[in-house]
Amino acid sequence: MNKSMQGKTIEQVNASLARRYAKDRRFRRLGLAAIFSGLAFVLMLFGSIVSNGYSAFGQTYLRLNINFDPQLLGVAPLQNGAGYELKTLQQGDYGALVKAALRAEFPEVKSRSDLRELYSLISSGAPRDLQQMVLSNPAIIGSSQSLWLIADDDIDMVVKGYINRKVAESERRVNDQKIAWIEQLEAKAAVARQFNTRFFTNGDSREPELAGIGGAIMGSFYTLLITLVLSFPIGVSAAIYLEEFAPRNRWTDLIEVNINNLAAVPSIVFGLLGMAVFINFMQMPRSAPLVGGLVLTLMTLPTIIIASRAALKAVPPSIREAALGIGASKLQMVGQHVLPLALPGMLTGAIIGMAQALGESAPLLMIGMVAFIVDVPAGIYDPSTVLPVQIFLWADSPERAFVERTSAAIMVLLLFLLLMNLVAILLRRRFERRW
């Protein structure tokens, strides 16, 4: 009886074996397919961002012979002949120098409308560059120099190939005459692409070739600074109190439920709250990193509290008992034993919260950080914008040259996020203790 049963069992098992293994293989293939499709989408996203954005790190410059003619500039030397007064140098007509240089380069252009076209080859930011040159070295007045001047964004687009020279004139932004001038300059090797330092140092601008993310980076920096300084201590203290000291009753249950709910509140709601409380009621300045930081603090607090509580919970109870058993007070137990062990987890939570805050734009729109701000902010009270909002603003702009700048700004933002996550991982590896 028993023998025959055993024979039957092995028959049954063998019969079903192929089916069971096939199921196993199917499931594995399904998993692999899911992972590869996910990877493919990520690669597509990164590929499109990088291919759109990498060219923004270069900028087209045109070489012109600039004659620093004092008469053209409208500056007269001091009576004693010892150089020029600072104020007259600042007020000089540097645009006239650029125009004169262009006329000298293309002497055949005569009519008023053609000249206007010609002048638009060079960016409106070029005269300011010349002014800076003269202010730093007034001795160059009177001399003639061959200089690389920043080109207009349309010219930049033509040189980078985003505006196709082959299509009919009516279908492109840059007319045939301008393209002819560019080709003339190219023949003389007077067109070059140089590294775009302005992109990292300048604030926003209506002229794409002058626009940069420097202002947005500083705005993000100040905003995150406020967020970190406020949310980490508050979040960690709240977590420690709730986890270690608070009695378990209906009130603490209610607080816990509410913290979990706050983590799920749409961020724009925090923006509205910030506008109502910080700007309208407390009369704080609009568009300032101070208010942005406060709003993002409200948003990241639940994340940090939840992560910190999880880190505290993960500390084994045996350590608490050991400390209490030799007569440590509760605060000594928490401060000297539990907190050092939970800190890596708390830091990881805080950095992930910060990364979230860095990528946040919706609540900042509500408090006016979406304004067009040219100056790089110098403090937490200055009007400023942040990286994601800058990306939003540029994505909304019609100029072709803002497309590549949008993608380039996204690349910079992603780089910062990657760095922050890397730091979180390294911190965890470095300080994590095992038992």
Added chain:
Amino acid sequence: MLTEARRNNDFSAGDDFVSKVGTITSENPRMTARGVDVHYGNKHAINNVSLDVGENEVLAMIGPSGCGKSTFLRCLNRMNDTIDICQVSGEIKLGEQDIYDKDLDVVPLRSQVGMVFQKPNPFPKSIYDNIAYGPRIHGLVSSKSELDELVETSLRRAGLWEEVKDDLDKPGTGLSGGQQQRLCIARTIAVSPEVILMDEPCSALDPIATAKIEELIDELRENYTIAIVTHSMQQAARVSQRTAYFHLGKLIEVGNTDDIFTNPKHQLTEDYITGRFG
């Protein structure tokens, strides 16, 4: 009645059945518990236990799992305070001091009544810092050299000094299980408590490490009062002078260890030590 109750495993049937046997008092008591009841929420974990822990003696507490012996031990230095739903009533005194007095501070109490836990739980710090932690927080030493000396004597008393004297700055968690447990004992005696409570200190250790700890307990008896909870009846017989047998939250029998193991008076005690259940 008796046999039927045992057949049904119903040991709580009838209070007469679980009446106390033996002498709960010690000649020279250091801690005295009278009429202690412990509730975990609705669960009655300890039922009217009265027991003395005598000076310079080792009291062993034995009994099947869940009988309340660990709970009782943790009442003696109020470690149960950390459990919210735990409620203790009755009277426990250390000398003349009622330790459940409302005005009593648990921090000094726990420096007088130290505890060694079931699983070795050194702090994830150096061996030196593990021992030095207690004296530091209580301000027992005034200089670095005094602290060094205290660390050395504590480790010597715990029989660990020779093994670790060159590695004092290495983490305590890197020691073997038996060494870790002796480190925990050294940490406990570094604050010079009067009473040491041990909650199954050898249950996670191999026989050789266990033998070392048992030897150590015997030596410590000269200076300290020790209460130990153990699952091993051999251990209780080896290290203790008095033994108390707990069953389902009640103290069944207590007396000199020799008497308990050679001549148990209560049926349950006899059944347990002869291995009929437990």
